[in-house]
Amino acid sequence: MNRSVRILNEIEKLYPNAETELNFSNLYELTIAVILSAQSTDISVNKVTGDLFAKYSDVETLAKADVKDVEKHLNTIGLYRSKAKNIIAFANQVIDNFDGKIPDNVEDLITLSGIGRKTANVVVSEHFKIPAIAVDTHVERVSKRLKIVRESYNVVETEKRLMRAFPKERWSQAHHSLILFGRYTCKAIKPNCKTCPLQSECKYFTKHKAEILKD
Ligand code: SF4
Known part of the structure; x- marks a missing residue:
């Protein structure tokens, strides 16, 4: 068994059956929730999406929304003004460019407002069950501390390295x-770190061992 898989096994023992903490009930809600979660916590996004989805339940209603009203729904999360603008633009682009259907692949998804690689990977993996590894700040930090990817790697390099490191059926x-x-x-x-089973694999632990054990 390779080192990366061994590490993943340990992490999955700590978090078996891990799943997204965002609330959603269909592809539209999933996509909007993931767009809104950029630089915001899932908990804060869940607090606003209930009312937002009650009023704007699909791309058709959201495409016609007044940006000021959408801002009011989102004003407790970070970057709410640009997110309000982005999700309305997203809805219009889905209608204009994809006949009202949210695309099922990363290449098309990343052409839409508010959607980068990470968001697109989450959507295809979560809804379409296509194996994918979305690299967010947590995934990047953990895989660098545990030396699965190089410190210098950018997000795309990190994603590619993780795809090579783990079996495809385990990506999502x-x-x-x-x-x-x-x-x-x-x-x-x-x-x-004190209770972490991965101390011996960890660059951060090696570097900060003395102060961690002293605390
Ligand atoms: S030892 Fe600490 S820094 Fe290293 S993987 Fe565990 S929790 Fe993270």
Whole structure:
């Protein structure tokens, strides 16, 4: 078994059956929720999407929305003004360019407002069950601390390296497990190293061992 898979196994033991913490009930809601989650927590996004989806339940209603009204729904999350603009533009582009159907592949999805590679990968993996690894801040930090990817790698290089490191059938689950491990254990500031089973594999632990054990 290769080293990366061994590490993934340990992480999946800590977070078995990891799944997204965003609330959604269809492809439209999933896509909007993921767009809104950029630089915002899932919890804060869940607080606004209930009312937003009650009023704008599909791309048709959202495409005709008044941006000021959408801003009011979103004003407790970060970057709400640009997100309001983006999701209305997204809805119009889906109608104009894709006959009202949200695309089922990364290449088309990334042509839409508010959607980058990470969002597109989450959508195809979550809804269309196409294996994908979406690299967000948690996935990137964890895989660098654990030396699965090089520190210098950008997001696309990180995604490609992780795809080589893990078996394809485990990509989507690996994405969820790495996110939860990064969110709750291997946090950006003060990670829970003392109880982490991956100390011996970890660059961060090696570097900060003395201060971690002293605390
Ligand atoms: S030892 Fe600490 S920094 Fe390293 S993987 Fe575990 S929690 Fe993260």
